Amino acid sequence: MNFFFDLIIGGLSIGACYALVALAMVIIYKTSEVPNFAQGEMAMVSTFVAYTLISGYGVDFWTAAATTMFFAFLLGVVLEVAFLRPAKDPTVLGLIVITLGAEMILYGLAGWKWGANQNPFPVPFSEYAGYSILGITVTEINLWTFVISLVVMLLLFFFFTFTKLGTAMKAVQQNQFAAKAMGIPTRRILSLTWGLSSVTGAVAGMLVAPIATLDPNMMLDPMLKGFAGAVLGGMTSLPGAAFGGYILGLIENFFGGYVSLSFKSVVAFAVIVVILCVKPSGLFVRHFERKV
Protein backbone atom coordinates (compact mmCIF):
# COMPACT_ATOMS: atom_id res chain seq x y z
CA MET A 1 0.00 0.00 0.00
CA ASN A 2 2.90 2.31 0.80
CA PHE A 3 4.23 1.74 -2.69
CA PHE A 4 0.90 2.91 -4.05
CA PHE A 5 1.06 6.17 -2.08
CA ASP A 6 4.70 6.69 -3.05
CA LEU A 7 3.64 6.46 -6.67
CA ILE A 8 0.88 8.99 -6.11
CA ILE A 9 3.27 11.45 -4.46
CA GLY A 10 5.94 11.02 -7.13
CA GLY A 11 3.32 11.34 -9.84
CA LEU A 12 1.83 14.49 -8.36
CA SER A 13 5.29 15.99 -7.99
CA ILE A 14 6.36 15.43 -11.60
CA GLY A 15 2.80 16.15 -12.70
CA ALA A 16 3.10 19.57 -11.07
CA CYS A 17 6.02 20.37 -13.38
CA TYR A 18 4.07 19.12 -16.41
CA ALA A 19 1.07 21.16 -15.31
CA LEU A 20 3.15 24.34 -15.11
CA VAL A 21 4.60 23.79 -18.59
CA ALA A 22 1.10 23.01 -19.86
CA LEU A 23 -0.21 26.23 -18.31
CA ALA A 24 2.61 28.20 -19.92
CA MET A 25 1.72 26.76 -23.33
CA VAL A 26 -1.99 27.35 -22.89
CA ILE A 27 -1.45 30.98 -21.87
CA ILE A 28 0.22 31.60 -25.23
CA TYR A 29 -2.07 29.37 -27.26
CA LYS A 30 -5.19 31.00 -25.90
CA THR A 31 -4.17 34.53 -26.82
CA SER A 32 -2.42 33.99 -30.13
CA GLU A 33 -3.11 30.40 -31.28
CA VAL A 34 0.62 29.70 -31.39
CA PRO A 35 1.58 26.19 -30.26
CA ASN A 36 4.83 27.19 -28.61
CA PHE A 37 7.40 24.44 -29.11
CA ALA A 38 10.12 26.72 -27.72
CA GLN A 39 8.55 26.69 -24.25
CA GLY A 40 10.83 24.00 -22.90
CA GLU A 41 14.01 25.62 -24.16
CA MET A 42 12.92 29.02 -22.84
CA ALA A 43 12.56 27.42 -19.41
CA MET A 44 15.87 25.58 -19.82
CA VAL A 45 17.79 28.76 -20.68
CA SER A 46 16.17 30.57 -17.73
CA THR A 47 17.16 27.74 -15.41
CA PHE A 48 20.71 27.95 -16.70
CA VAL A 49 20.71 31.65 -15.85
CA ALA A 50 19.65 30.80 -12.30
CA TYR A 51 22.37 28.14 -12.14
CA THR A 52 25.03 30.59 -13.32
CA LEU A 53 23.90 33.17 -10.76
CA ILE A 54 24.00 30.64 -7.92
CA SER A 55 27.19 28.71 -8.69
CA GLY A 56 29.07 31.35 -10.67
CA TYR A 57 28.33 34.50 -8.71
CA GLY A 58 27.35 33.09 -5.32
CA VAL A 59 23.90 34.70 -5.24
CA ASP A 60 21.53 33.03 -2.77
CA PHE A 61 18.74 30.88 -4.17
CA TRP A 62 15.72 33.15 -3.71
CA THR A 63 17.39 36.26 -5.17
CA ALA A 64 18.59 34.18 -8.09
CA ALA A 65 15.10 32.78 -8.62
CA ALA A 66 13.58 36.28 -8.65
CA THR A 67 16.24 37.54 -11.09
CA THR A 68 15.64 34.51 -13.29
CA MET A 69 11.93 35.18 -13.45
CA PHE A 70 12.64 38.73 -14.54
CA PHE A 71 15.04 37.41 -17.19
CA ALA A 72 12.44 34.88 -18.32
CA PHE A 73 9.90 37.66 -18.72
CA LEU A 74 12.31 39.65 -20.91
CA LEU A 75 13.16 36.53 -22.92
CA GLY A 76 9.50 35.86 -23.65
CA VAL A 77 8.86 39.44 -24.73
CA VAL A 78 11.97 39.53 -26.92
CA LEU A 79 11.07 36.26 -28.67
CA GLU A 80 7.58 37.51 -29.45
CA VAL A 81 8.77 40.84 -30.76
CA ALA A 82 11.65 39.43 -32.77
CA PHE A 83 10.17 36.27 -34.28
CA LEU A 84 6.39 36.17 -34.05
CA ARG A 85 5.47 39.78 -34.73
CA PRO A 86 7.18 40.18 -38.14
CA ALA A 87 5.39 37.15 -39.60
CA LYS A 88 2.50 38.34 -41.74
CA ASP A 89 -0.62 36.10 -41.58
CA PRO A 90 1.32 32.92 -40.94
CA THR A 91 -0.36 29.53 -41.27
CA VAL A 92 -0.47 27.05 -38.39
CA LEU A 93 2.47 25.27 -39.96
CA GLY A 94 4.34 28.57 -40.26
CA LEU A 95 3.79 29.30 -36.56
CA ILE A 96 4.94 25.82 -35.59
CA VAL A 97 8.05 26.23 -37.74
CA ILE A 98 8.83 29.62 -36.18
CA THR A 99 8.62 28.26 -32.64
CA LEU A 100 10.61 25.18 -33.64
CA GLY A 101 13.24 27.53 -35.07
CA ALA A 102 13.28 29.53 -31.83
CA GLU A 103 13.65 26.24 -29.97
CA MET A 104 16.67 25.26 -32.06
CA ILE A 105 18.27 28.69 -31.59
CA LEU A 106 17.86 28.59 -27.81
CA TYR A 107 19.03 24.97 -27.67
CA GLY A 108 22.10 25.82 -29.73
CA LEU A 109 22.89 28.90 -27.65
CA ALA A 110 22.61 26.93 -24.40
CA GLY A 111 24.78 24.15 -25.79
CA TRP A 112 27.34 26.67 -26.96
CA LYS A 113 27.38 28.67 -23.75
CA TRP A 114 27.16 25.94 -21.10
CA GLY A 115 28.30 22.81 -22.99
CA ALA A 116 26.69 19.41 -22.76
CA ASN A 117 27.85 18.76 -19.17
CA GLN A 118 25.32 17.68 -16.61
CA ASN A 119 25.30 20.23 -13.81
CA PRO A 120 23.75 19.70 -10.38
CA PHE A 121 21.20 22.42 -9.67
CA PRO A 122 21.50 23.53 -6.02
CA VAL A 123 18.20 24.06 -4.19
CA PRO A 124 17.57 24.75 -0.51
CA PHE A 125 15.34 21.64 -0.24
CA SER A 126 16.67 18.20 0.47
CA GLU A 127 16.03 15.36 -1.93
CA TYR A 128 16.20 12.71 0.83
CA ALA A 129 15.02 14.26 4.09
CA GLY A 130 11.28 14.58 4.34
CA TYR A 131 8.17 14.55 6.45
CA SER A 132 6.33 11.46 7.51
CA ILE A 133 2.56 11.72 7.35
CA LEU A 134 0.65 8.61 8.47
CA GLY A 135 3.62 6.42 7.62
CA ILE A 136 4.03 7.84 4.11
CA THR A 137 7.24 9.73 3.49
CA VAL A 138 7.02 12.92 1.49
CA THR A 139 10.44 14.29 0.59
CA GLU A 140 10.96 18.00 0.96
CA ILE A 141 11.52 18.48 -2.73
CA ASN A 142 8.30 16.70 -3.71
CA LEU A 143 6.35 18.71 -1.19
CA TRP A 144 7.80 22.02 -2.29
CA THR A 145 7.34 21.25 -5.98
CA PHE A 146 3.70 20.53 -5.34
CA VAL A 147 3.15 23.58 -3.11
CA ILE A 148 4.95 26.00 -5.42
CA SER A 149 3.02 24.77 -8.46
CA LEU A 150 -0.26 25.25 -6.58
CA VAL A 151 0.78 28.75 -5.52
CA VAL A 152 1.68 29.67 -9.11
CA MET A 153 -1.65 28.35 -10.35
CA LEU A 154 -3.54 30.33 -7.71
CA LEU A 155 -1.59 33.46 -8.61
CA LEU A 156 -2.42 32.93 -12.30
CA PHE A 157 -6.08 32.44 -11.41
CA PHE A 158 -6.20 35.67 -9.39
CA PHE A 159 -4.27 37.48 -12.09
CA PHE A 160 -6.71 36.50 -14.80
CA THR A 161 -9.77 37.14 -12.65
CA PHE A 162 -9.06 40.29 -10.69
CA THR A 163 -6.43 42.42 -12.44
CA LYS A 164 -7.00 44.79 -15.32
CA LEU A 165 -4.11 43.34 -17.32
CA GLY A 166 -5.40 39.81 -16.86
CA THR A 167 -8.85 40.84 -18.02
CA ALA A 168 -7.31 42.55 -21.03
CA MET A 169 -5.48 39.33 -21.89
CA LYS A 170 -8.73 37.41 -21.69
CA ALA A 171 -10.37 40.01 -23.91
CA VAL A 172 -7.63 39.63 -26.52
CA GLN A 173 -7.98 35.88 -26.56
CA GLN A 174 -11.73 36.06 -26.98
CA ASN A 175 -11.84 38.55 -29.82
CA GLN A 176 -8.76 40.39 -30.97
CA PHE A 177 -10.56 42.93 -33.14
CA ALA A 178 -13.18 43.80 -30.57
CA ALA A 179 -10.45 44.17 -27.96
CA LYS A 180 -8.59 46.54 -30.27
CA ALA A 181 -11.75 48.56 -30.83
CA MET A 182 -12.18 48.86 -27.06
CA GLY A 183 -8.78 50.51 -26.82
CA ILE A 184 -6.71 47.54 -25.63
CA PRO A 185 -3.19 47.66 -27.10
CA THR A 186 -3.38 44.10 -28.44
CA ARG A 187 0.20 43.88 -29.71
CA ARG A 188 1.61 44.92 -26.36
CA ILE A 189 -0.73 42.50 -24.61
CA LEU A 190 0.53 39.67 -26.82
CA SER A 191 4.15 40.42 -25.88
CA LEU A 192 3.22 40.54 -22.21
CA THR A 193 1.45 37.21 -22.59
CA TRP A 194 4.66 35.69 -23.88
CA GLY A 195 6.51 37.18 -20.91
CA LEU A 196 3.99 35.77 -18.44
CA SER A 197 4.09 32.37 -20.08
CA SER A 198 7.88 32.40 -20.06
CA VAL A 199 7.92 33.16 -16.30
CA THR A 200 5.55 30.25 -15.65
CA GLY A 201 7.81 28.03 -17.72
CA ALA A 202 10.90 29.23 -15.84
CA VAL A 203 9.31 28.21 -12.52
CA ALA A 204 8.69 24.78 -14.03
CA GLY A 205 12.30 24.64 -15.20
CA MET A 206 13.65 25.44 -11.75
CA LEU A 207 11.41 22.73 -10.27
CA VAL A 208 12.46 20.13 -12.85
CA ALA A 209 16.20 20.88 -12.57
CA PRO A 210 16.71 19.39 -9.06
CA ILE A 211 14.84 16.20 -10.01
CA ALA A 212 16.64 15.76 -13.33
CA THR A 213 20.10 17.17 -13.99
CA LEU A 214 20.68 20.49 -15.66
CA ASP A 215 21.82 20.13 -19.28
CA PRO A 216 20.51 21.47 -22.60
CA ASN A 217 18.29 18.40 -23.03
CA MET A 218 16.70 18.76 -19.62
CA MET A 219 13.39 20.30 -20.65
CA LEU A 220 12.77 18.21 -23.77
CA ASP A 221 10.79 15.52 -21.99
CA PRO A 222 8.87 17.82 -19.57
CA MET A 223 8.04 20.11 -22.50
CA LEU A 224 6.56 17.30 -24.58
CA LYS A 225 4.69 15.92 -21.57
CA GLY A 226 3.46 19.40 -20.67
CA PHE A 227 2.31 19.88 -24.25
CA ALA A 228 0.62 16.51 -24.13
CA GLY A 229 -1.03 17.49 -20.85
CA ALA A 230 -2.25 20.74 -22.38
CA VAL A 231 -3.64 18.87 -25.40
CA LEU A 232 -5.27 16.37 -23.06
CA GLY A 233 -7.11 19.09 -21.17
CA GLY A 234 -7.87 21.03 -24.32
CA MET A 235 -5.45 23.66 -25.57
CA THR A 236 -7.70 26.56 -24.58
CA SER A 237 -8.58 25.73 -20.99
CA LEU A 238 -6.28 26.76 -18.12
CA PRO A 239 -7.80 24.41 -15.49
CA GLY A 240 -7.89 21.70 -18.14
CA ALA A 241 -4.17 22.12 -18.81
CA ALA A 242 -3.29 21.92 -15.12
CA PHE A 243 -5.50 18.87 -14.69
CA GLY A 244 -4.01 17.26 -17.82
CA GLY A 245 -0.48 17.77 -16.49
CA TYR A 246 -1.26 16.14 -13.14
CA ILE A 247 -3.14 13.27 -14.74
CA LEU A 248 -0.29 12.62 -17.14
CA GLY A 249 2.23 12.60 -14.28
CA LEU A 250 0.11 10.12 -12.33
CA ILE A 251 -0.55 7.83 -15.31
CA GLU A 252 3.12 7.80 -16.17
CA ASN A 253 4.24 7.04 -12.63
CA PHE A 254 1.67 4.26 -12.16
CA PHE A 255 2.58 2.70 -15.48
CA GLY A 256 6.27 2.89 -14.53
CA GLY A 257 5.59 1.41 -11.10
CA TYR A 258 3.25 -1.45 -12.00
CA VAL A 259 3.75 -2.32 -15.65
CA SER A 260 7.03 -1.40 -17.28
CA LEU A 261 9.65 1.15 -16.37
CA SER A 262 11.29 1.25 -19.79
CA PHE A 263 8.13 2.26 -21.65
CA LYS A 264 7.22 4.84 -19.03
CA SER A 265 7.71 7.85 -21.27
CA VAL A 266 5.85 6.33 -24.24
CA VAL A 267 2.63 5.62 -22.41
CA ALA A 268 1.83 9.32 -22.05
CA PHE A 269 1.71 9.73 -25.83
CA ALA A 270 -0.28 6.55 -26.32
CA VAL A 271 -2.83 7.86 -23.82
CA ILE A 272 -3.21 11.22 -25.52
CA VAL A 273 -3.52 9.70 -29.00
CA VAL A 274 -6.32 7.45 -27.72
CA ILE A 275 -8.05 10.31 -25.89
CA LEU A 276 -7.74 12.63 -28.89
CA CYS A 277 -9.38 10.00 -31.08
CA VAL A 278 -12.39 10.05 -28.77
CA LYS A 279 -12.44 13.75 -27.97
CA PRO A 280 -10.47 15.62 -30.68
CA SER A 281 -10.29 18.91 -28.76
CA GLY A 282 -9.28 17.52 -25.39
CA LEU A 283 -11.27 16.67 -22.30
CA PHE A 284 -12.32 20.12 -21.14
CA VAL A 285 -13.12 21.96 -24.34
CA ARG A 286 -16.20 21.56 -26.45
CA HIS A 287 -15.21 20.45 -29.94
CA PHE A 288 -15.47 23.36 -32.33
CA GLU A 289 -16.39 22.54 -35.92
CA ARG A 290 -15.13 25.14 -38.32
CA LYS A 291 -17.85 26.60 -40.48
CA VAL A 292 -17.46 26.95 -44.22
Place this chain on the structure above:
Amino acid sequence: MDMKRDYYEDIQLCKSKAVLVGTLFLLLSLAVVPFFVGDYGLYLINLMAIHAIVAIGLNILVGYTGQISLGHAGFFAIGAYSCVLLMAKAGIPFIVALPASGFISAIFGLLLGLPSLRLEGPYLAIATLGFGMAVTQVISHWDYAGGHMGIEAPKMSIGPLVIQTGAQQYMVIMTVTVILAIAAIKLMKTRVGRAFVAIRDSEFAAEAVGINISLFKTLSFAVSAFYTGIGGALMAFALEHVSTGTFNLVLSITFLAMVIVGGLGSVMGSILGAVLLTYLQIKLQVIQEAPFIGPALLSLSNKYFTPEGLANIQSIVFGLIMIAIVIFEPLGMNGIYLRCKRYWKMWPF
Protein backbone atom coordinates in the same frame (compact mmCIF):
# COMPACT_ATOMS: atom_id res chain seq x y z
CA MET B 1 3.58 31.35 -71.89
CA ASP B 2 2.23 28.71 -69.56
CA MET B 3 -1.04 28.22 -71.37
CA LYS B 4 -2.38 24.68 -71.29
CA ARG B 5 -4.65 23.79 -74.18
CA ASP B 6 -5.74 20.29 -73.27
CA TYR B 7 -5.64 17.77 -70.45
CA TYR B 8 -2.74 15.78 -71.88
CA GLU B 9 -0.62 18.88 -71.99
CA ASP B 10 -1.38 19.42 -68.33
CA ILE B 11 -0.27 15.99 -67.20
CA GLN B 12 2.80 15.53 -69.42
CA LEU B 13 6.10 15.30 -67.57
CA CYS B 14 8.24 17.62 -69.68
CA LYS B 15 6.59 20.77 -70.91
CA SER B 16 8.88 21.35 -73.89
CA LYS B 17 11.83 19.91 -75.78
CA ALA B 18 14.16 22.27 -73.90
CA VAL B 19 13.04 20.90 -70.55
CA LEU B 20 13.43 17.34 -71.81
CA VAL B 21 16.97 18.00 -73.06
CA GLY B 22 17.83 19.76 -69.79
CA THR B 23 16.52 16.85 -67.73
CA LEU B 24 18.43 14.31 -69.80
CA PHE B 25 21.58 16.40 -69.47
CA LEU B 26 21.08 16.55 -65.68
CA LEU B 27 20.60 12.77 -65.46
CA LEU B 28 23.71 12.22 -67.60
CA SER B 29 25.79 14.48 -65.41
CA LEU B 30 24.51 12.64 -62.32
CA ALA B 31 25.65 9.39 -63.96
CA VAL B 32 29.22 10.58 -64.53
CA VAL B 33 29.69 12.12 -61.07
CA PRO B 34 31.52 9.09 -59.58
CA PHE B 35 34.32 9.50 -62.14
CA PHE B 36 35.19 12.94 -60.80
CA VAL B 37 34.34 12.87 -57.09
CA GLY B 38 36.20 11.05 -54.33
CA ASP B 39 34.72 8.64 -51.82
CA TYR B 40 33.96 11.29 -49.19
CA GLY B 41 32.28 13.50 -51.78
CA LEU B 42 30.18 10.56 -52.90
CA TYR B 43 29.21 9.88 -49.29
CA LEU B 44 28.04 13.50 -48.99
CA ILE B 45 26.04 13.26 -52.22
CA ASN B 46 24.48 10.01 -50.97
CA LEU B 47 23.36 11.74 -47.79
CA MET B 48 21.90 14.57 -49.83
CA ALA B 49 20.06 12.15 -52.11
CA ILE B 50 18.62 10.22 -49.16
CA HIS B 51 17.50 13.40 -47.45
CA ALA B 52 15.99 14.52 -50.75
CA ILE B 53 13.87 11.35 -50.85
CA VAL B 54 12.64 12.03 -47.32
CA ALA B 55 12.01 15.70 -48.08
CA ILE B 56 9.94 14.77 -51.15
CA GLY B 57 7.95 12.33 -49.04
CA LEU B 58 7.37 14.85 -46.28
CA ASN B 59 6.45 17.50 -48.84
CA ILE B 60 3.72 15.23 -50.23
CA LEU B 61 2.21 15.23 -46.75
CA VAL B 62 2.96 18.78 -45.60
CA GLY B 63 3.17 20.78 -48.78
CA TYR B 64 0.64 19.06 -51.00
CA THR B 65 -1.90 17.69 -48.52
CA GLY B 66 -1.52 20.39 -45.89
CA GLN B 67 -1.07 18.06 -42.90
CA ILE B 68 1.61 18.41 -40.24
CA SER B 69 4.08 15.77 -39.16
CA LEU B 70 6.77 16.02 -36.52
CA GLY B 71 7.27 12.27 -36.43
CA HIS B 72 9.00 11.45 -39.69
CA ALA B 73 12.12 10.32 -37.86
CA GLY B 74 9.89 7.44 -36.73
CA PHE B 75 9.17 6.34 -40.31
CA PHE B 76 12.84 6.81 -41.13
CA ALA B 77 13.74 4.46 -38.26
CA ILE B 78 11.08 1.93 -39.28
CA GLY B 79 12.42 1.88 -42.84
CA ALA B 80 16.04 1.51 -41.74
CA TYR B 81 15.37 -1.24 -39.19
CA SER B 82 12.96 -3.24 -41.31
CA CYS B 83 15.33 -3.29 -44.28
CA VAL B 84 18.33 -4.31 -42.17
CA LEU B 85 16.36 -6.91 -40.19
CA LEU B 86 14.77 -8.38 -43.32
CA MET B 87 18.19 -8.80 -44.89
CA ALA B 88 20.25 -9.82 -41.87
CA LYS B 89 17.76 -12.02 -39.99
CA ALA B 90 15.41 -13.27 -42.70
CA GLY B 91 17.97 -13.43 -45.52
CA ILE B 92 15.77 -11.62 -48.01
CA PRO B 93 17.74 -10.09 -50.92
CA PHE B 94 18.21 -6.32 -51.01
CA ILE B 95 16.16 -5.80 -54.14
CA VAL B 96 13.08 -7.21 -52.37
CA ALA B 97 13.85 -5.87 -48.90
CA LEU B 98 14.11 -2.24 -50.03
CA PRO B 99 10.55 -1.89 -51.36
CA ALA B 100 9.32 -4.15 -48.55
CA SER B 101 10.71 -1.77 -45.95
CA GLY B 102 8.97 1.07 -47.75
CA PHE B 103 5.67 -0.81 -47.57
CA ILE B 104 6.14 -1.69 -43.89
CA SER B 105 6.70 1.99 -43.22
CA ALA B 106 3.61 2.82 -45.32
CA ILE B 107 1.48 0.50 -43.16
CA PHE B 108 2.58 2.46 -40.09
CA GLY B 109 1.80 5.61 -42.06
CA LEU B 110 -1.74 4.35 -42.60
CA LEU B 111 -2.06 3.68 -38.88
CA LEU B 112 -0.86 7.17 -38.01
CA GLY B 113 -3.12 8.58 -40.70
CA LEU B 114 -6.21 7.27 -38.93
CA PRO B 115 -6.09 9.62 -35.92
CA SER B 116 -5.15 12.44 -38.30
CA LEU B 117 -8.65 12.26 -39.76
CA ARG B 118 -10.00 13.89 -36.62
CA LEU B 119 -7.06 16.06 -35.62
CA GLU B 120 -5.61 19.23 -36.99
CA GLY B 121 -3.09 21.93 -36.14
CA PRO B 122 -1.25 21.52 -32.82
CA TYR B 123 -3.22 18.38 -31.96
CA LEU B 124 -1.92 16.64 -35.06
CA ALA B 125 1.59 17.94 -34.37
CA ILE B 126 1.66 16.44 -30.87
CA ALA B 127 0.14 13.14 -32.03
CA THR B 128 2.75 12.68 -34.78
CA LEU B 129 5.51 13.83 -32.45
CA GLY B 130 4.41 11.25 -29.91
CA PHE B 131 4.48 8.60 -32.63
CA GLY B 132 8.07 9.47 -33.54
CA MET B 133 9.18 9.31 -29.90
CA ALA B 134 7.34 6.05 -29.34
CA VAL B 135 8.96 4.32 -32.32
CA THR B 136 12.51 5.06 -31.16
CA GLN B 137 11.68 4.11 -27.56
CA VAL B 138 10.18 0.79 -28.60
CA ILE B 139 13.03 -0.09 -30.95
CA SER B 140 15.70 0.80 -28.41
CA HIS B 141 14.13 -1.62 -25.91
CA TRP B 142 13.72 -4.37 -28.49
CA ASP B 143 16.58 -6.81 -28.03
CA TYR B 144 15.98 -8.59 -31.34
CA ALA B 145 16.93 -5.35 -33.12
CA GLY B 146 20.07 -4.83 -31.07
CA GLY B 147 18.55 -2.53 -28.45
CA HIS B 148 20.53 0.58 -27.66
CA MET B 149 23.64 -0.72 -29.43
CA GLY B 150 21.96 -0.75 -32.81
CA ILE B 151 22.66 -3.23 -35.57
CA GLU B 152 25.18 -3.58 -38.41
CA ALA B 153 23.84 -3.18 -41.91
CA PRO B 154 24.79 -5.98 -44.32
CA LYS B 155 26.20 -5.15 -47.74
CA MET B 156 23.77 -4.20 -50.48
CA SER B 157 23.61 -6.63 -53.35
CA ILE B 158 21.72 -6.80 -56.61
CA GLY B 159 21.50 -10.39 -57.77
CA PRO B 160 25.02 -11.78 -57.74
CA LEU B 161 26.63 -8.32 -57.68
CA VAL B 162 27.65 -7.20 -54.18
CA ILE B 163 27.93 -3.44 -53.76
CA GLN B 164 31.44 -2.77 -52.50
CA THR B 165 32.76 0.60 -53.63
CA GLY B 166 31.41 4.06 -52.96
CA ALA B 167 30.73 4.55 -56.66
CA GLN B 168 28.48 1.48 -56.85
CA GLN B 169 26.63 2.56 -53.73
CA TYR B 170 26.19 6.00 -55.26
CA MET B 171 24.70 4.52 -58.41
CA VAL B 172 22.16 2.47 -56.45
CA ILE B 173 21.09 5.33 -54.19
CA MET B 174 20.95 7.85 -57.03
CA THR B 175 18.89 5.53 -59.24
CA VAL B 176 16.34 5.06 -56.46
CA THR B 177 16.28 8.81 -55.80
CA VAL B 178 15.69 9.70 -59.45
CA ILE B 179 12.95 7.08 -59.82
CA LEU B 180 11.19 8.28 -56.65
CA ALA B 181 11.51 11.96 -57.59
CA ILE B 182 10.01 11.38 -61.06
CA ALA B 183 7.30 9.22 -59.50
CA ALA B 184 6.43 12.06 -57.11
CA ILE B 185 6.22 14.64 -59.91
CA LYS B 186 4.08 12.24 -61.92
CA LEU B 187 1.88 11.40 -58.91
CA MET B 188 1.06 15.05 -58.36
CA LYS B 189 -0.27 15.28 -61.91
CA THR B 190 -2.70 12.40 -61.44
CA ARG B 191 -6.13 12.21 -59.83
CA VAL B 192 -4.55 11.29 -56.48
CA GLY B 193 -2.19 14.26 -56.48
CA ARG B 194 -4.96 16.68 -57.40
CA ALA B 195 -7.09 15.25 -54.59
CA PHE B 196 -4.23 15.94 -52.14
CA VAL B 197 -3.97 19.55 -53.29
CA ALA B 198 -7.74 19.97 -53.10
CA ILE B 199 -7.73 18.75 -49.48
CA ARG B 200 -4.97 21.22 -48.66
CA ASP B 201 -6.79 24.16 -50.21
CA SER B 202 -10.19 23.48 -48.71
CA GLU B 203 -11.37 20.31 -47.07
CA PHE B 204 -15.02 21.28 -47.37
CA ALA B 205 -14.79 22.15 -51.05
CA ALA B 206 -12.90 18.93 -51.71
CA GLU B 207 -15.57 16.92 -49.97
CA ALA B 208 -18.25 18.77 -51.89
CA VAL B 209 -16.78 17.76 -55.27
CA GLY B 210 -16.74 14.15 -54.18
CA ILE B 211 -13.22 13.53 -52.91
CA ASN B 212 -13.09 10.85 -50.23
CA ILE B 213 -11.29 12.81 -47.50
CA SER B 214 -10.60 9.86 -45.20
CA LEU B 215 -9.15 7.77 -48.01
CA PHE B 216 -6.87 10.44 -49.45
CA LYS B 217 -5.64 11.77 -46.11
CA THR B 218 -4.57 8.32 -44.95
CA LEU B 219 -3.20 7.62 -48.42
CA SER B 220 -1.11 10.77 -48.19
CA PHE B 221 0.31 9.62 -44.87
CA ALA B 222 1.04 6.21 -46.38
CA VAL B 223 2.80 7.59 -49.48
CA SER B 224 4.81 9.97 -47.36
CA ALA B 225 5.78 7.15 -45.01
CA PHE B 226 6.72 4.98 -47.98
CA TYR B 227 9.19 7.58 -49.26
CA THR B 228 10.61 8.15 -45.79
CA GLY B 229 10.93 4.42 -45.19
CA ILE B 230 12.88 3.95 -48.43
CA GLY B 231 15.08 6.87 -47.41
CA GLY B 232 15.68 5.28 -44.01
CA ALA B 233 16.56 1.93 -45.58
CA LEU B 234 19.13 3.56 -47.87
CA MET B 235 20.50 5.54 -44.91
CA ALA B 236 21.19 2.30 -43.07
CA PHE B 237 23.52 1.27 -45.89
CA ALA B 238 25.14 4.67 -46.26
CA LEU B 239 26.00 4.73 -42.54
CA GLU B 240 26.62 0.92 -42.44
CA HIS B 241 25.09 0.89 -38.96
CA VAL B 242 21.72 1.83 -37.48
CA SER B 243 21.07 2.79 -33.88
CA THR B 244 18.12 4.57 -32.33
CA GLY B 245 20.14 7.58 -31.21
CA THR B 246 20.04 8.96 -34.76
CA PHE B 247 16.27 9.06 -35.06
CA ASN B 248 15.41 11.79 -32.59
CA LEU B 249 13.16 14.82 -32.60
CA VAL B 250 15.90 17.01 -34.07
CA LEU B 251 15.95 14.78 -37.15
CA SER B 252 12.19 15.23 -37.60
CA ILE B 253 12.61 18.99 -37.27
CA THR B 254 15.49 18.93 -39.78
CA PHE B 255 13.31 17.10 -42.32
CA LEU B 256 10.60 19.69 -41.82
CA ALA B 257 13.18 22.46 -42.21
CA MET B 258 14.28 20.95 -45.55
CA VAL B 259 10.72 21.06 -46.84
CA ILE B 260 10.16 24.60 -45.58
CA VAL B 261 13.45 25.89 -47.00
CA GLY B 262 12.90 24.16 -50.34
CA GLY B 263 9.34 25.32 -50.67
CA LEU B 264 6.00 23.79 -49.80
CA GLY B 265 4.37 21.96 -52.65
CA SER B 266 7.38 21.62 -54.93
CA VAL B 267 9.35 18.44 -55.61
CA MET B 268 12.38 20.23 -57.06
CA GLY B 269 12.27 22.62 -54.10
CA SER B 270 12.43 19.71 -51.66
CA ILE B 271 15.49 18.37 -53.43
CA LEU B 272 17.17 21.78 -53.31
CA GLY B 273 16.27 22.22 -49.64
CA ALA B 274 17.62 18.80 -48.76
CA VAL B 275 20.88 19.42 -50.63
CA LEU B 276 21.39 22.85 -49.07
CA LEU B 277 20.60 21.86 -45.48
CA THR B 278 22.59 18.62 -45.65
CA TYR B 279 25.59 20.55 -46.92
CA LEU B 280 25.19 23.15 -44.16
CA GLN B 281 24.77 20.43 -41.55
CA ILE B 282 28.02 18.73 -42.51
CA LYS B 283 29.99 21.96 -42.89
CA LEU B 284 28.73 23.67 -39.73
CA GLN B 285 29.76 20.72 -37.59
CA VAL B 286 33.37 21.51 -38.42
CA ILE B 287 32.99 25.28 -38.56
CA GLN B 288 36.23 25.84 -36.64
CA GLU B 289 38.11 24.64 -39.73
CA ALA B 290 36.45 27.23 -41.98
CA PRO B 291 38.69 30.08 -43.18
CA PHE B 292 38.32 33.47 -41.42
CA ILE B 293 35.01 32.65 -39.66
CA GLY B 294 36.38 29.58 -37.90
CA PRO B 295 39.19 31.20 -35.88
CA ALA B 296 37.04 34.23 -35.11
CA LEU B 297 34.26 32.05 -33.72
CA LEU B 298 36.80 29.95 -31.82
CA SER B 299 38.24 32.99 -30.04
CA LEU B 300 34.69 34.22 -29.37
CA SER B 301 33.88 30.82 -27.86
CA ASN B 302 36.97 30.91 -25.69
CA LYS B 303 36.07 34.33 -24.40
CA TYR B 304 32.32 34.06 -23.78
CA PHE B 305 31.20 30.52 -24.59
CA THR B 306 32.59 27.00 -24.33
CA PRO B 307 34.81 25.95 -27.27
CA GLU B 308 33.64 22.31 -27.17
CA GLY B 309 30.06 23.49 -27.67
CA LEU B 310 30.89 25.30 -30.92
CA ALA B 311 29.22 22.61 -33.04
CA ASN B 312 25.91 23.77 -31.55
CA ILE B 313 26.13 26.71 -33.93
CA GLN B 314 24.52 24.35 -36.42
CA SER B 315 21.18 24.41 -34.56
CA ILE B 316 21.37 28.19 -34.21
CA VAL B 317 21.86 28.62 -37.96
CA PHE B 318 19.09 26.11 -38.77
CA GLY B 319 16.72 27.87 -36.40
CA LEU B 320 17.49 31.27 -37.92
CA ILE B 321 17.00 29.91 -41.45
CA MET B 322 13.64 28.36 -40.54
CA ILE B 323 12.36 31.57 -38.97
CA ALA B 324 13.69 33.77 -41.77
CA ILE B 325 12.04 31.62 -44.43
CA VAL B 326 8.63 31.77 -42.74
CA ILE B 327 8.86 35.52 -42.20
CA PHE B 328 10.37 36.64 -45.50
CA GLU B 329 9.72 33.95 -48.10
CA PRO B 330 6.94 31.55 -47.03
CA LEU B 331 7.26 29.59 -50.28
CA GLY B 332 10.96 28.94 -49.74
CA MET B 333 13.45 28.56 -52.57
CA ASN B 334 10.65 27.57 -54.93
CA GLY B 335 9.08 30.95 -54.23
CA ILE B 336 12.31 32.75 -55.10
CA TYR B 337 12.52 30.73 -58.33
CA LEU B 338 8.93 31.54 -59.25
CA ARG B 339 9.48 35.23 -58.68
CA CYS B 340 12.63 35.27 -60.82
CA LYS B 341 10.83 33.36 -63.56
CA ARG B 342 7.95 35.80 -63.58
CA TYR B 343 10.32 38.75 -63.60
CA TRP B 344 12.26 37.51 -66.62
CA LYS B 345 9.15 36.54 -68.50
CA MET B 346 7.90 40.09 -68.30
CA TRP B 347 11.29 41.66 -68.83
CA PRO B 348 11.89 44.47 -69.81
CA PHE B 349 8.40 45.61 -68.82
